[in-house]
Amino acid sequence: MDVILFTFFALVAIVGAVSLVLQKHPISSALSLVSVMVALAVLFLLLGAEFIAAAQLVVYSGAIMVLFVFVIMLLNAGAERESRKGGLAQFLGLPLTAILLVLASMVITQSMGNAKAVKFGAFSGGGPREVGWELFTRYLLPFEVTSILILIAIAGAVVLARKEID
Amino acid sequence: MTHLLPPEFFTATVPLNAYLILSAILFAIGACGFLFRKNIITIYMCIELMLNAVNLSFVTFSYQFGKVDGQIYSFFVMVVAAAEAAVGLAIILTIFRNRNTLQIDEIDTLNN
Numbered sequence: 001m002d003v004i005l006f007t008f009f010a011l012v013a014i015v016g017a018v019s020l021v022l023q024k025h026p027i028s029s030a031l032s033l034v035s036v037m038v039a040l041a042v043l044f045l046l047l048g049a050e051f052i053a054a055a056q057l058v059v060y061s062g063a064i065m066v067l068f069v070f071v072i073m074l075l076n077a078g079a080e081r082e083s084r085k086g087g088l089a090q091f092l093g094l095p096l097t098a099i100l101l102v103l104a105s106m107v108i109t110q111s112m113g114n115a116k117a118v119k120f121g122a123f124s125g126g127g128p129r130e131v132g133w134e135l136f137t138r139y140l141l142p143f144e145v146t147s148i149l150i151l152i153a154i155a156g157a158v159v160l161a162r163k164e165i166d
Numbered sequence: 167m168t169h170l171l172p173p174e175f176f177t178a179t180v181p182l183n184a185y186l187i188l189s190a191i192l193f194a195i196g197a198c199g200f201l202f203r204k205n206i207i208t209i210y211m212c213i214e215l216m217l218n219a220v221n222l223s224f225v226t227f228s229y230q231f232g233k234v235d236g237q238i239y240s241f242f243v244m245v246v247a248a249a250e251a252a253v254g255l256a257i258i259l260t261i262f263r264n265r266n267t268l269q270i271d272e273i274d275t276l277n278n
Contacts, residue, residue, distance in 0.1 A: 006180045010188050017192050017215055021199035026207045033211050036192070040218055043185070047229045052221075052237050052244075059244050064214065064251045071255045072207055075262050080205040081269060093201035097194050104190040108183055115230055117179035123229050130234050131241070139238050146245045153249035160256035 002120050005046060013039040024079045026072045030065060037061040048123035051131040185226040192219035206258055206268050210251075217247050 016036035023029045037060045044053035135143055196219060199212035221240040228236025258268070265273055 001178075002180050003178045006184065010184070013188065014191060014195070017195040020208075020211060020215060021195055021203065026205055026211075029208050029211055033215060036215060037218060040222055043188075043222060044225050046180075047185070047225050049225045049228065049237050049240075052225055052240055055241065055244055056221075059248055060214075060218070064248055067251055067255055068207065068211065071258060075207075075259070075268065077205070077207060077268055080203070080208065089201040093198065097198045097201070100197065101190055101194040104194075105187050108186045108190065112183050112186065112230075115182035117181050118185065118226075118229060119179045123232060125232065125234050126228070126237050131237060134234050134238055135241070142242060146242060150245065150249050153252050157252040157256040160253065161259050 002046065002118065005042070005120075006118075009039040009042045009046075012036075013043070026077045026080075027069065030068050030072060033068075034061050034065050037065070046120050047118060047126075048121070049126040051126055051128045182226060182230055186223060189219045189222040189226065192216075192222070204269050204271055206261070206270050206273075209270065210254055210258070214247060214251070217243055 013036050016032045016039065019032040020029045020036065023032060037056060041053045041056040041061070044056060193216050196212045196216035199215070200209055203209050203212065221243055224236040224240040224243070226236075228234060228240075261273060262268060267273065
């Protein structure tokens with residue numbers, strides 16, 4: 001069962017990511033990204049991270065993607081036009097990304113050779129109780145710092161997006 | 167249903183490496199989109215894809231070590247991504263209002 005669920009949702013994630021890069025219209029890209037995020041939420045659940053899976057659905061595919069779709073529709077963004085000039089990235093981008101992927105896979109397979117296999121239900125320390133306990137004891141200071149960060153982000157977004165008053 | 171399939175089918179496990187390599191593949195696809203796309207909103211979505219791929223790595227290592235710390239990190243990544251999306255989309259709105267374009271190769275004043 002684990003193998004089937006992992007294979008199916010990993011394929012959904014990869015196909016969604018490729019579609020995100022290849023689609024010409026921003027709305028199609030946004031919907032592909034939503035499918036990637038939902039597939040990743042299921043994979044988090046398989047890894048025993050219940051709270052993170054719920055937060056992924058609520059925060060990422062809920063709040064952030066709604067913001068993206070809202071901005072795309074507000075700006076009436078159409079299909080992407082062809083670029084005038086191809087820079088250095090046009091020629092070196094694909095080979096360098098392939099090298100990055102191959103190197104990362106080699107490091108992973110060599111250094112994580114004796115890792116344990118993933119079995120659903122083997123790790124149950126990712127529920128809201130455990131995450132909340134860690135968040136409000138050992139990680140209390142970073143948690144409070146993020147609240148200041150979000151306050152600054154709210155103020156910045158309001159200042160940047162307001163209409164100029166003549 | 168149960169007696170039709172061999173018992174190994176229900177107990178088979180996925181190697182941890184598969185999750186890490188999936189994370190690397192998603193990160194590489196995101197980096198590719200970041201390099202090749204010209205629409206500023208699509209580039210932004212590619213960055214979100216890369217953040218998500220790193221989150222998958224964090225949660226996988228959290229499983230490997232049997233500790234919840236990796237999940238806390240990925241929670242913080244999510245919070246930072248939310249703040250970044252709010253500010254970044256406000257910047258995109260301002261750029262569009264001033265330049266009337268979303269193509270990044272038409273926003274090159276600093277280059278000239």
